[in-house]
Amino acid sequence: MKSPFRSLALFAVLAGTSLLAKADEVSVAVAANFTAPMQKIAAEFEKATGHKAQLVFGSTGKFYAQIKSGAPFQVLLAADDETPAKLVKEGDGVAGSSFTYAIGKLVLWSPKAGVVDDKGDVLKAAKFEHLSVANPKLAPYGLAAMETLKALGLADSLQPKIVLAESIGQAQQFVSSGSAELGFIAYSQIHKDGKLIDGGSYWLVPSKYYSQIRQDAVVLNKGKGQAAVTALVAFLKSPTAAAIIKSYGYEL
Known part of the structure; x- marks a missing residue:
């Protein structure tokens, strides 16, 4: 006869494995000005969803060139609204996925x-x-x-x-x-x-x-239909993310 404790322990291990299997990573190119808030948002995102955001920081112009060259980014958080729109127009971004996450x-x-x-x-x-x-x-x-x-x-x-x-x-x-x-x-x-x-x-x-610095995010083709990407986009629009963004002096 199997020990009920062993069965319970096995169930706990399998359940934990199942949860880990559902967790995923999302590769995010982030405009350098948004470094500090995005690091904090990523930490809260992982706590809330189990998904991890792999962040790379740099200039929007360089990210554009890298994306055009096949860089494996799934989401771009740009420092403008023109670059995401351009990527969608050129077929590198998912149509209808862009939105303004901050005004700098x-x-x-x-x-x-x-x-x-x-x-x-x-x-x-x-x-x-x-x-x-x-x-x-x-x-x-x-x-x-x-x-x-x-x-x-x-x-x-x-x-x-x-x-x-x-x-x-x-x-x-x-x-x-x-x-x-x-x-x-x-x-x-x-x-x-x-x-x-x-x-x-x-x-x-x-x-x-100066022209308004409207910072847009866009889902890139490599992120289309990915659960972690969908979760991150939703989290960026959440009250938790909004509070963090505002705390760094951005407008929404």
Whole structure:
């Protein structure tokens, strides 16, 4: 006669195996400005669903090139709305799957207090050697930065001082390391729950100076019909994700 305890233990093992078999991974290309919130969202996503999100961070422009070259991403969280729309139009994204997950804000930032004033007049004074800006051809925040300089009539005069970064993440690194005294980055990179994460000084650039940074997500062809992908998209639209996104200063 079989022991009821052994039968119960076997059932528990089989049940656990079944649950693990249902859990899956989703490969996600994430715009660099969304690094911190997406790491937190991914952790909550795994807790809630059992699925894991494998995250790769970088510039939207580079991700586009990689996707066109066959990169195995299943979901793209871009820093604009144009790239997801383009991928759908070109047959690399699933039609009807794109949606806006956040609206970003641009800031001019220095890790040192008193360097950047709250009106951005530091740009006009130009008493600095280097200004970090993400490559506008690759990063939407870099494009927004250049739009701002043009709107202020400073694009030409400050051009010699601009240090181009591959992504908004690298733009922040240039400033943090001292390679540039100040730079244009995403508000979310220095902001959490209404407070400055790393201190310093910043100017929240008025939205009138640049095109709205509407950040869209899109399911790519390699993710079509995948359970973990469907679950992640649903979670990104959940109140839990919305609260995290807002806490980093994004609008929805």
